[in-house]
Amino acid sequence: NAGVTQTPKFQVLKTGQSMTLQCAQDMNHEYMSWYRQDPGMGLRLIHYSVGAGITDQGEVPNGYNVSRSTTEDFPLRLLSAAPSQTSVYFCASSYSARSNQPQHFGDGTRLSIL
Amino acid sequence: DAKTTQPNSMESNEEEPVHLPCNHSTISGTDYIHWYRQLPSQGPEYVIHGLTSNVNNRMASLAIAEDRKSSTLILHRATLRDAAVYYCILRDISGSARQLTFGSGTQLTVLP
Numbered sequence: 001n002a003g004v005t006q007t008p009k010f011q012v013l014k015t016g017q018s019m020t021l022q023c024a025q026d027m028n029h030e031y032m033s034w035y036r037q038d039p040g041m042g043l044r045l046i047h048y049s050v051g052a053g054i055t056d057q058g059e060v061p062n063g064y065n066v067s068r069s070t071t072e073d074f075p076l077r078l079l080s081a082a083p084s085q086t087s088v089y090f091c092a093s094s095y096s097a098r099s100n101q102p103q104h105f106g107d108g109t110r111l112s113i114l
Numbered sequence: 115d116a117k118t119t120q121p122n123s124m125e126s127n128e129e130e131p132v133h134l135p136c137n138h139s140t141i142s143g144t145d146y147i148h149w150y151r152q153l154p155s156q157g158p159e160y161v162i163h164g165l166t167s168n169v170n171n172r173m174a175s176l177a178i179a180e181d182r183k184s185s186t187l188i189l190h191r192a193t194l195r196d197a198a199v200y201y202c203i204l205r206d207i208s209g210s211a212r213q214l215t216f217g218s219g220t221q222l223t224v225l226p
Contacts, residue, residue, distance in 0.1 A: 004157075043214065058213055092157075099146050099206055100205075103160060
């Protein structure tokens with residue numbers, strides 16, 4: 001049981017490039033989300049999804065797109081990378097969005113934008 | 115949103131119990147108390163959660179004050195692997211808050 005798998009683990013991009021951060025879970029979880037973690041700051045929600053075909057914006061959505069075509073996958077797309085998007089990105093999933101459900105996190109993607 | 119207050123750092127000796135406090139004096143009656151931890155270079159990891167009663171699981175125990183204005187995460191026997199940042203988080207029972215709001219947490223150092 002792999003849990004939440006994020007790829008790649010590390011990535012360096014040039015300003016203006018685009019890329020997709022992959023997130024997959026094998027727990028049949030309905031709820032998935034993306035956070036970013038910057039030094040000295042807590043995790044901030046970028047986008048989330050309560051099920052296949054349904055996505056919504058979180059606290060810091062600008063510059064990012066998501067889609068949810070299957071229950072298992074929730075990719076995060078950077079449209080035109082900017083140095084301000086240098087961060088560690090975490091994907092999380094839970095059985096549902098209910099507040100008594102624990103969330104399971106991946107090990108993160110460390111992204112540097114030059 | 116109700117806020118939580120935790121000490122910035124704590125130390126413990128290996129194989130001794132650790133009590134990590136969290137104050138949440140503005141907690142509402144519909145807030146769950148969650149604890150997560152984050153080991154170095156890893157994603158956050160769920161530890162435990164509760165609403166009113168004390169809770170136990172294989173990782174830890176959660177003691178909730180009778181007035182629910184504070185709680186304590188108890189690690190019964192600290193190991194070096196328990197060195198992490200521990201976050202106390204409140205989540206409204208309605209689930210309307212879609213994100214976990216991570217504060218600065220408590221950095222736990224376990225001494226061999």
